[in-house]
Amino acid sequence: MRDALGEVQSVVVLGGGSDIGRALCVRLAGGRCDTVVLAGRPEDGMDEVESAVRAAGASDVQQVHWESTAPDTHQQVVDEIFDRVGDVDLVYVPAGILGSQEAFDADPAFAAKAVEINFAGLVSSCLAVANRMRAQGHGTIVVMSSVAGVRTRKDNFVYGSTKAGLDAFAQGLGDSLVGTGVQVMVVRPGFVHTKMTEGMDAAPFSTTADQVADVIVGGLASGREVVYAPPLLKYPFAVFRNLPRMVWRKVAERG
Numbered sequence: 001m002r003d004a005l006g007e008v009q010s011v012v013v014l015g016g017g018s019d020i021g022r023a024l025c026v027r028l029a030g031g032r033c034d035t036v037v038l039a040g041r042p043e044d045g046m047d048e049v050e051s052a053v054r055a056a057g058a059s060d061v062q063q064v065h066w067e068s069t070a071p072d073t074h075q076q077v078v079d080e081i082f083d084r085v086g087d088v089d090l091v092y093v094p095a096g097i098l099g100s101q102e103a104f105d106a107d108p109a110f111a112a113k114a115v116e117i118n119f120a121g122l123v124s125s126c127l128a129v130a131n132r133m134r135a136q137g138h139g140t141i142v143v144m145s146s147v148a149g150v151r152t153r154k155d156n157f158v159y160g161s162t163k164a165g166l167d168a169f170a171q172g173l174g175d176s177l178v179g180t181g182v183q184v185m186v187v188r189p190g191f192v193h194t195k196m197t198e199g200m201d202a203a204p205f206s207t208t209a210d211q212v213a214d215v216i217v218g219g220l221a222s223g224r225e226v227v228y229a230p231p232l233l234k235y236p237f238a239v240f241r242n243l244p245r246m247v248w249r250k251v252a253e254r255g
Contacts, residue, residue: 008089008220010035012081014066014125015095017044019194020144022052023213024092029056033089037081039066040095045195068095068121069113078128087136090220091129093122094144096162098196104158111158118162123169130173130182138181142216143170145188147228150237153252174225185219187212188237189229205230 008028013021016038025036036058038046042065050061062084066077082088096118104111126141133139148156149163167186174184189212191203212229219227228234243251 007032009033010037010085010088011090011092012037012039012085012088012129014039014068014091014093014122014129015044015144016040016046016049016063016066018049018094019196019209020189020192020212021092021094022049023209024216025049025053025058026056027210027213027217028090029053029058034058035060035085037062037064037085037088039064039077039081041065041067066125068117068125071121071124074121074124075128075131078125078132082132082136088133088139090140090142091126091133092142092144092216093126095122096144098159101154101156101158114158115162115165118159119165119169122166126170126173130177133182134177134180140183140185140220141170141173142185142187142220143167145170145186147188147190147233147237150188151240151243151248151252154249155252171225183223183225185216185224186226187216187219187229188226188233189215190233192229205233 009032011025011028011033013025015021017040029036036053038049040046046063050063053061064077064081097114099114104114126143129141143166145167146163148160149167152160152164170184170186177184189207191197191206192212193206193208207230215227215229215231240248240251
């Protein structure tokens with residue numbers, strides 16, 4: 001349970017090798033968070049994340065095998081984590097792949113796999129988490145969406161559609177948990193400089209993993225349901241999402 005100052009004391013990351021997850025856990029460990037569970041695959045770089053989080057001050061850092069594409073295991077994995085930790089304040093869900101539209105067009109099976117990783121597997125995992133948080137009577141689930149899901153573009157519409165679906169799911173999940181003590185926060189970043197975007201041309205208003213972590217921590221402190229990173233992106237996308245499709249096509253081509 002969060003302490004008397006409202007600070008997170010325990011966090012689980014579904015996608016434990018995430019650069020943003022690393023930045024967030026380091027930020028939390030520098031405060032009063034002592035228990036960190038990194039859930040993912042060994043090949044995703046969780047050892048490096050664990051080292052960074054321990055160096056930041058967390059003494060209880062664990063790694064758990066979790067795969068988005070194995071939904072039949074999700075409830076069991078989540079139950080084992082909650083049973084082991086005893087009380088979980090925060091579950092952060094950054095797992096996903098970016099891919100390219102060209103690759104998805106060339107290999108529809110790869111596109112379907114991206115949907116499974118970015119959306120379907122996170123639905124089953126978040127529902128499992130919600131069940132346990134509802135039972136404990138408190139907690140926050142932070143779901144990593146994207147501005148790409150606010151209005152999809154033709155150059156990344158498969159990826160954007162997975163984020164649009166996840167965003168809608170997370171909002172609905174949050175609504176279903178009102179009154180239970182459990183909250184859901186949706187994070188909509190723009191272009192973030194991470195290992196996932198390495199080598200890509202940065203989009204306008206690009207940001208870093210550390211800056212996104214700061215936005216998340218600020219959103220947790222204020223009890224926000226939706227945050228943008230950087231925050232100013234909420235203004236253009238409030239306009240973009242309502243543009244007529246013909247106009248949006250022209251805007252997206254220029255962007």
